[in-house]
Amino acid sequence: MTATAAARSDRAQNRQRRWAPYLFISPFFILFTCFMVVPIGAGVYLSLTRWAGLGSPEFIGLDNYTRLLGDQSFGASLGNTAFYTAFALLVVLPASLLIAQALDARGLKLRDLFRLVYFLPVVLSPIIIALIFGLIFDGEYGLVNAVMEALFGFGGVSWLTDPWWARVVVVVLVLWRWTGYLTIFFLAGMQAVPRELHEAAEVDGAGPVRRFFSVTLPQLRPVTAFIAVTMLVNTAQIFEEPFLLTQGGPGESTLSVSMFVYRAAFQRQELGYAAAAGVVMFVIVFALGRLASSAFGVGRTR
């Protein structure tokens, strides 16, 4: 900060000022070390062992990893997670961009109300949402089937027990839950675009569509990057939606990697194997997240 102010303050204050930032950020680093770095280290060690939680872990080298390679369930969970993530980035993200564009219309009435309503799902516990969706999509008595029966004369879709439809319901849930959340970021980004840019483009004869692509989108780059990275990291860890809605089924057709880890550790007592899957997950997500972050320049210091 300014040299004059520093010169005026006495030496004790100066020393304090040198140490203060370290003190201020230290709680994060202490907790980070205890509850992230140490567990990750322990996880890497556990991943090299066979352990059911009792006695001491038995060292087995890379066996868990070779077993993961050949494990069809793990492959399925990777595939499903990739599908969910791709859906989040290719459908949820553009959908929320479109909704934000609609909400950004000049002189729109009730904008705050719409925004509030669309945001609502994020506020609710996933267990509430999953329960409601489970009942609505129930294969025998659900509302969706009943409505389809009434409208089109067929309503026997086994939403939650057919492998493909179950995946569809999970992503519908993802769409319903996250679109409004992302919308508020895009909308804030759009409202930060200087009006003059739009006016200049309008004077040059650019229509709404052209303005969207040549003015709005380039200006939204930082927001989009932030959202894309957040969504990538979040959806790659998806657990609650499939866990509550379908328990990963039918079979393993909606199983996600996080569920695979949970199942291996806490339902099958294969803690070492679960840790290995966690480490693989970590490597993939961390690499993708960092790659995307640095490609888009998210979170750089100024």
Place this chain on the structure above:
Amino acid sequence: MNATAARTPRRRRVRPARAGLYATLVLLALVYLAPLAWAVSSSFKERSEIFAFPPKLWPDPATLFNYATLLAEQPFWRWMLMSTSVALISTVATVLLCSLAGFGFAKYEFKGKRLLFDVMFSSLAIPFAVIVVPLFVLVAKLGLSHPLFALVVPWVAPAFGIFMMRQYTEQSIPDEILDAARIDGCSELRTFRSVVLPLLRPALGALAVWSFLNTYNTLLWPLVVVSEPEYYTVPLGLQALFGAEGRQYNLVLAGAVLAAIPAIAVFVLLRKQLISGLTAGAVKS
């Protein structure tokens, strides 16, 4: 003459577009509200009426049976007490620690700042799946699995919160104010407490709502670490009820409606702060 001639057709073209826009937005709002309205309405229906077709918008006969049974048979208020206390304690600690760290990153130059910030920021990309198993083991082995410790302490300095507070501090606290406070002889901590903190109030509100909702709603970690039913949070209790034999939909629906009330109340009261605070960080990267 020319100008009016040019304006009239355009205005006529705009109006249907506006109507279409409103229609789309309202339709979308219905997509969001209908499932929730159905849930609220169904929670007052008799069990056999929940799946009746055509679905009744208004419960007929309306009954409080689901609520009464839930509250009589399940320790729902206990779950609620657990959830809200965990969420409140976490929120207070989170707001304090994140604003302090955000201030540290925003307003000081120090050796290693860049590296430390990068470490903090990249911790956002650490998936919970890699931590969950070893952390559970560590917490259990060290005898720290009491829910008031395990559900709170590990999560009270989230990187997202620090990032958000840093962005806000950078944008809204001028260096001159800090220098003035220092000239007046304030210590750094005192400057933070009496000068910075009051100016951060909107962002603190946002962070508080975010933290409260996150903690209140979280499921996976409590599911792993809390084993005694007496320490169940609301999501755990509902999950147990939902997973139990016989699927007592009607009770779970009533519980879901009750559980949603604090979350929605907090959100509606502080929505402006939450939304502007959340987006402040992202818009100006």
